[in-house]
Amino acid sequence: xxxxxxxxxxxxxxxxxxxxxxxxxxxxxxxxxxxxxxxxxxxxxxxxxxxxxxxxxxxxxxxxxxxxxxxxxxxxxxxxxxxxxxxxxxxxxxxxxxxxxxxxxxxxxxxxxxxxxxxxxxxxxxxxxxxxxxxxxxxxxxxxxxxxxxxxxxxxxxxxxxxxxxxxxxxxxxxxxxxxxxxxxxxxxxxxxxxxxxxxxxxxxxxxxxxxxxxxxxxxxxxxxxxxxxxxxxxxxxxxxxxxxxxxxxxxxx
Amino acid sequence: xxxxxxxxxxxxxxxxxxxxxxxxxxxxxxxxxxxxxxxxxxxxxxxxxxxxxxxxxxxxxxxxxxxxxxxxxxxxxxxxxxxxxxxxxxxxxxxxxxxxxxxxxxxxxxxxxxxxxxxxxxxxxxxxxxxxxxxxxxxxxxxxxxxxxxxx
Amino acid sequence: xxxxxxxxxxxxxxxxxxxxxxxxxxxxxxxxxxxxxxxxxxxxxxxxxxxxxxxxxxxxxxxxxxxxxxxxxxxxxxxxxxxxxxxxxxxxxxxxxxxxxxxxxx
Numbered sequence: 001x002x003x004x005x006x007x008x009x010x011x012x013x014x015x016x017x018x019x020x021x022x023x024x025x026x027x028x029x030x031x032x033x034x035x036x037x038x039x040x041x042x043x044x045x046x047x048x049x050x051x052x053x054x055x056x057x058x059x060x061x062x063x064x065x066x067x068x069x070x071x072x073x074x075x076x077x078x079x080x081x082x083x084x085x086x087x088x089x090x091x092x093x094x095x096x097x098x099x100x101x102x103x104x105x106x107x108x109x110x111x112x113x114x115x116x117x118x119x120x121x122x123x124x125x126x127x128x129x130x131x132x133x134x135x136x137x138x139x140x141x142x143x144x145x146x147x148x149x150x151x152x153x154x155x156x157x158x159x160x161x162x163x164x165x166x167x168x169x170x171x172x173x174x175x176x177x178x179x180x181x182x183x184x185x186x187x188x189x190x191x192x193x194x195x196x197x198x199x200x201x202x203x204x205x206x207x208x209x210x211x212x213x214x215x216x217x218x219x220x221x222x223x224x225x226x227x228x229x230x231x232x233x234x235x236x237x238x239x240x241x242x243x244x245x246x247x248x249x250x251x252x253x254x
Numbered sequence: 255x256x257x258x259x260x261x262x263x264x265x266x267x268x269x270x271x272x273x274x275x276x277x278x279x280x281x282x283x284x285x286x287x288x289x290x291x292x293x294x295x296x297x298x299x300x301x302x303x304x305x306x307x308x309x310x311x312x313x314x315x316x317x318x319x320x321x322x323x324x325x326x327x328x329x330x331x332x333x334x335x336x337x338x339x340x341x342x343x344x345x346x347x348x349x350x351x352x353x354x355x356x357x358x359x360x361x362x363x364x365x366x367x368x369x370x371x372x373x374x375x376x377x378x379x380x381x382x383x384x385x386x387x388x389x390x391x392x393x394x395x396x397x398x399x400x401x402x403x404x405x406x
Numbered sequence: 407x408x409x410x411x412x413x414x415x416x417x418x419x420x421x422x423x424x425x426x427x428x429x430x431x432x433x434x435x436x437x438x439x440x441x442x443x444x445x446x447x448x449x450x451x452x453x454x455x456x457x458x459x460x461x462x463x464x465x466x467x468x469x470x471x472x473x474x475x476x477x478x479x480x481x482x483x484x485x486x487x488x489x490x491x492x493x494x495x496x497x498x499x500x501x502x503x504x505x506x507x508x509x510x511x512x
Contacts, residue, residue, distance in 0.1 A: 035313050035323045044413035044427040047476040053409045184400040185317065200318035201402040203433070203475035218404030254318040254402050321474040345472060349438050353472040361464040361484055363423030368480040372436075372472045 025245060028188035028253055031179070036200070040252035048129060048198040048250025051122070051205040055130025058123055066112040069127075076134055084128070085135040085247050088236045090147045097151045099232050100128050101207065119226035125205045129196050132249030139244040140193060148236060151229075155237025158230055164221030185254065191242035192235065194251020201254065208235055290344055293351035294382060297342045298390045303382045307391035308341075310381040319373040319399040324353075328365035328383040328391070332358075338365035340384045347377035373399045408432065410505050412493060417510045418485035426457070427480040430495055430503070436471035452497035455479055460489035469497075485511045 029037060039045045059076050062068035073079040087100040098106070104127050105116035117124035142148070159170045173182065174190035181187065195208040202210070209231045213223035224230045294303060311325035328338045337360045343353035356367045365383065373379070380394040413427040430452070437449025449471065457465040464483045483491075488511045494504040 033313065033315070033317050036317060039321075039323070044411070044429070045478065047429060047478070049411055050409045050429060050431045050476060053411060182403040185403045187403075200321045201405050203320050214404045214406055217406060348472050349436070350470060350472065352468075352470040354470065355468040356481070357466045358481075359464070361459070361462070361486070362482055363484040364482045366480075366482050367467070368478075369467075370474040370478045372474050 025191060025242070026178075026189055027191055027193050027245060027248065029194070029248060029251070031186040031188040032252075032254060036252055036254055040194070040248065040250075046198065046250060046252060048196070048205055048252060051126045051129040051196070051198075052133050052250055054122055054126030055128070055133075058127055059130055063112050063114050066114070069107070072111065076130060080131045080134040082135055082138050082141070084132040084249065085138050085141045086143055088148075088151075088232050088239070089143050090145050096229070097148055097232050097236055099208075099235055100131065102227065102232070104128060104131070120206060120210055125196050125207065128207070129205060129250045132196065132247065135247040136249055138247055140191075140239050140242045140247060142236065142239045142243055151233045152236050152240055154230075155233035155235070155240075158234050159237055159241075164216065164219035166219040168219045170215065190238065191245055192238050193242055193245050194248035194253065196249065197251040197253045199253050205250070208238075287346065290346055290351040290380075293344055294342075294380070297340070297355065297382055298384065301388070301390050303390040303392040305392055305394075307385075308381055308383045308393045310343075310379065310393040310395050312379055312395045312397060314395060314397055316373060316397055316399045318402055319375070321370045322373050322397070322399075323368065324371050324379065325368040326366070326381040326383070326393075328385075330365045330385065332360050332363055332365060334360045335386070337362075337386045338383050339386055341365065341367055342382050342384075343371065344380045344382070345371075345373065345377055346380070348372070348374045353379075373397060375399055407503060410493070410495075410503065412491075412505055412507050414491060414507050414509065416508075417512065420485060420487070420511050422485045423482050424485050424509075425480060425482050426491070427478070428455075428493055429476060429478050431476055432495075432497070432501075434471065434473055434475045434477060438471070450498045452477055452495050452501065454494075454496040456494045456496075457481070457483065458492045458494075459483060460487065485509065487511050 029040065043049050059069045062071060084100055087103065088097040091098040101124055104124065108114050109116050162169045170190060173187050178187050178189040192208045196205050198205050209226050212231060212234060216223040308326065308328045312322065316322050324343065326341050326343065328341065330336060330338045338358050340355060340357050342355040344351045345353060353371050354369055358365060376398045378394050378396050380392055382390055382392040384390050408431040410430040415424050418424050432452050433450060434452065435447055435450040439447045441447055451471050452469050455467045455469060456463055465481045467479060469477065488509060490506050490508055492504055492506045496502045
C-alpha cells in the first residue's frame, strides 16, 4: 500500500540526511510532566543513576582469570563515548544485528569467559546504563551499514503491521496519534532515546525490550521474547527513525 | 471496630479542627478518614493543627502514583528558640495514612524536606509541622492520579 | 550493601545552609501487593533514615510503605565545621547501611 511504503521509506530518507520538512520529532521527554522531566534532568534526582553506579562498579571489576571491561576498553567516558548511540550494529560473528545488551554479553562470554548476564538483570541494565550514559547528549547514530538494511526493513514492516487482539500497529498510535491520550496518558512518538529507562510504572530500570513487551501487551499481542530477532529489528528501525535526536540515557519515563 | 470508635470519640472531644474538617462522607478504598485522624492525632499528641505556616508542594495532577515528588516547607527562622521540631505527611486513601515523619531542629537550617511518595489513588495529602512553641500547623493538597497505559 | 548516592557539597562556608540529596536502591515492598497467584508479597521496606554530622544527629526520618521505591530524601543542614557526615538507613529483614562523606568548612 502506498501509505505503508511512505511510512517505511520516509524515515529512511530522513535518516540519509535529506530533510524534507522541519523536524517534527519530539522525544518522549517532552510528553512528560515537568516533575518527571526534572527527575531525569538532575542526576541527584534520577534513580537511573543507581544503576549507572552499578554499571561503573562492574566495568572496573575483573572476574576471576580475566580482564575487567576497563582492562580492554580503558576508562569508559573515553573508551565508550558514542558507542551506545551506534547500536544496534552488525555483529561479524553472529552475522546479524545485535543490540548493546547482546554485545555486552558477547564480550562477557567470549572475552571474560563468564556466563552471560540474564535479560533485565541488575548487572546487564547497570552496564548498558553506564555505557549508554557515555553517549548522553550525542546524536542517535545508527550505522550506515548496508548489511543492516534487510533487518531495518523488517523492523519497519513490524512497526507498521497491525498486531494483537486490538489489531493496532505501532504506527497507528505513535506516528498517527502522538500527543493524544490513551487512558489519560499522552501517547509519545516512540523514539527510544533514553534507554535503559527508569520507568515509574516499573519502579525500576528496564530495557527497550521490556517496554516493547508492555506495548505488545497493551494491544493484547503475544510479546516477543527477550532477545528475539524481531526486538533487535524493531530497535534498529526505531533508531533510524530517531536518528540525530540526542541520547538521554538514563531516561526517566512514567 | 472498637479502635475506630475510640479514636473518633477522642478526636471529637479533643476538638481537633483539622480532623473534623477531614472527615469525609464517602466510601474510601483502604484507610478510613478516622485512621487518618488517628495518625495525625498521634503525631500532634491530640493537639489541633491549624492551616497555615506550612507549604505542601505537590503537583495537583500526577502521571504515575508510584513516584510523586513532594516538598514540605515551613516558615521558621530555625533558631534554638524558634524552630520546627518535626514534619509529618499523611494521605487520606492509601492503605496506611502515614508517609514520612521527619525530625529536625535548629541544625537543619531550614524547615524543609523533599521526598517521593506513593499515591494509591486520587486523594488529599496533608502535611503537618510541629513547632518548638508546641503548636502544630498544616497544609493540604488535593491530587488527581492518572494511570500509565501499556503496562505489564 | 546496595547502591546509594549522596549529593552533598564538598566544601561550604561556616554557617551556610547546605542541601543534601540522597538516593538508595531499595524496592520498598509495601506488603499490600499480591503476586500472580494471589499470594501477598511480604513487606520489606526501609523504616528509618538518620543523618549525623560529626557524630551528632542533625536530621532523621521514619519511613512508611508510602515512600516510593529507591527512596529519595532531600534535606538541609547548617555547615558548622569540617568533618564527616554519615547517613544510615535501617529497615526490615535486618537491613542496615551507612554511607559517609567528608565536608570541608571554611
